[in-house]
Amino acid sequence: MSKHEDVIKYILSLEVGTKISVRSIASELGVSDGTAYRAIKDSDTLGIVTTIPRVGTVRIEKVGKKNIDVLTYGEVINVVDGSLLGGKNGIHKMLHSFIIGAMTTEAMKRYIRKDCLVIVGNREDAQKLALLNDAGVLITGGFGCSDRIKELANEKCLPIISSSYDTFTVASMINRAISENLIKKDIVLVEDIMEDSPCYLKSTDTIEKWKKIMREVKHERYPIVDSEKRVVGIVSLKDLSNL
Template sequence: MATKHEQILQYIDDLPIGEKISVRQIAKAMNVSEGTAYRAIKDAENKGYVSTIERVGTIRIERKKKENIEKLTYAEVVNIVDGQVLGGRSGLHKTLNKFVIGAMKLEAMMRYTGAGNLLIVGNRDKAHEQALRAGAAVLVTGGFDTEEHVKKLADELQLPIISSSYDTFTVATMINRAIYDQLIKKEIILVEDILTPLAETAYLTTDHKVSDWYRLKEETNHSRFPVVDRNTKVQGMVTSKDIMGDDMETPIEKIMTKQPMTVSEKTSVASSAHMMVWEGIEVLPVVDDANKLQGMISRQDVLKALQMIQRQPQVGETLDDTVTSQLVVSRGKLKDESTFRCTITPQMTNHLGTISYGVFTTLVTEAANRVLRGYKKGDLVVENMTIYFIKPVQIDRVLEIYPRILEVGRKFGKMDVEVHSEGVLVGKAMMVCQLIDRH
């Protein structure tokens, strides 16, 4: 039986795209309190079912598939640019495929403007009208309004016309940044991308016995299974260690490991890998918000995903990418010793003009990982890092980073890292990495 919260989410999900909703409306339709309705709407917004726009309200939008995540809806554009919707509210759920800056004559502007576009332009009413007729939405910069007949046209065509107080350059930068951020999100592999779905997942119930474990093991050739109740909520995990020496009639519920570690579909693969390595886990149940089983991921699934990430070209560049791209490898004084050089750029500094702690940590971690990968093939997860000290290093100074391997085991590596600038020791750290074997 679904909870009230789940029923409300399903109700919202079933609403037509573009439908406007409110707390009072949902509370009345679902016969719940306004507090319950409010919490469900907020959850729906987090899940991408709806979008809340100031001075407009909450609108049902189409959930984006991951391959289309970089495409913004007009509703998202309104929030990004702190905009005001002048007309065409019913089209806010639509997505834009590109934006056009209208800094040219009208005829030239229209050559670049088509259906699904967003024209960014100032107080040029004729351009507003022509863009709408061409199937494009309009973003009016400088806080200007537009004529009433243009607003009516926007309503008729269900194409938003938005006003923002920012100038054209600022608005374009803000939208471009938002698209760029979405591209980075698109590259992050989540558990939902690699999980074995519930229909293909072998599991036991709390009513099963040890004999059922043996039967399932024979059928699947696996030995680790989640245990669920009648509502498919995860109650435990059972492995060969748990059933060792137990009678065939022993209930699974008595011998299972209760309250097992789980992940959600939106957990990143990197986080799952860290959890598996840290806890020594081979498989993880995937659950929803109600702790209902959605599928499983294994260590092998995670390893394949991590290897795929390394082979994929990156489209969006994160802050880590920006920092680590500055590292240049050079040979050390000793044979087989690697050192790294990096010049401190303005982006790497704090408000005092010296290297920030975050950048220092990133550089040390990356240098150590590169050296460790040369000794031990596989994927690395930083388990622990201790920074003994760090001295201020100002802009344009060159850092020399000396990672030194202290110990390498089958599943871990310990590194000592010294950081010098102009011959002076400016930082020292030690880190321990867990090694994920690819086999």
């Protein structure tokens, strides 16, 4: 296994919510900054880490295809160009719906559910109600929140996000992000048709072993890998017929 793969395996072993950096990975595993950086970038592509403004890079739960219509709080921060005011330990959590808190707190109680996002203005009563009902909060208009609300958000590990956009704009931005994810679900990716455990040959294998594998698997082409499982070539049935 290469150092690059070792780093990704290490990142996968971390608990969701763990903060990582190039320096911490390089120090922990004894690899170069370049190796750590490339592994973190690939981990982001794999969907197992994400970078949050003013927070850093954190380990997140990979969203499977069946959950592609949901977002994490961390993704919402990026979508609405927001700032995290509190509850940073919950940015990896997934939210399944959102409501606009343009009503009295008494009326809001009927709609707030666990893991939903409540979009409100500078209304502390509505912000507190959302947190007490296990919902995150998105404050529009660029407003902040009181220290009491920040403490409650930190205690319950529920993010408080502030965005300079108005309520209608942030709701539209979140809806668009969800819709784009749903559209992506219909696109056929390489991973949809690839084999997870492909049959391959080592550069040190004999022709006899190749023939044996070919009789068992009956593939037309076979990749050839070196001692570190890096592809160094490919052989086909045509090559065998020339021997």
